[in-house]
Amino acid sequence: GNSVTQMEGPVTLSEEAFLTINCTYTATGYPSLFWYVQYPGEGLQLLLKATKADDKGSNKGFEATYRKETTSFHLEKGSVQVSDSAVYFCALFIWNSGNTPLVFGKGTRLSVIA
């Protein structure tokens, strides 16, 4: 079946540090890829997305590029802020017979300290 693997957390960074959260996927076919963010006490919200190979999704200073050759969609931000502290989920969507269409990774908790 389809699956998403993302780096284990928690990740703790100082403010203004560079962030990378790795995400790789396994899927039959060509999925759409997403990053969702969950702030404390809230539901998930879409951070960015990419629907085909080499697409770059970006939002709020975060970026991720759909790499078909490495089946990856790593999340990056050049300079994190305390307000970026949250749990980040990588996800894929694809219609496959017999498989759940939307699959999430287990989430990576990011803590940014001032």
Add this chain to the structure above:
Amino acid sequence: EAQVTQNPRYLITVTGKKLTVTCSQNMNHEYMSWYRQDPGLGLRQIYYSMNVEVTDKGDVPEGYKVSRKEKRNFPLILESPSPNQTSLYFCASSPLTGGAFYEQYFGPGTRLTVT
């Protein structure tokens, strides 16, 4: 305001007492789904629905039921709750445009404790 609402937000109940968690969206979305979130396990899909009267099992459907009689509502039913269903539950909806999937809108979550 476009939103997904869930009720109740918090619920403590006892083993075996049937309960329903409601979910409603006001965006006319075709796709709706239920997830549970557990520490170390991330988000796992329970059931999903692509439209009225169309529901499918997700990865962890055992012990749950759903129905989709109206487009806006997608209740989650626990006929006989057990302690292993203690979890944080999220409902979500999304439009399906030409079969393509773009973004899921999540509700605020329901924290369920079964004793």
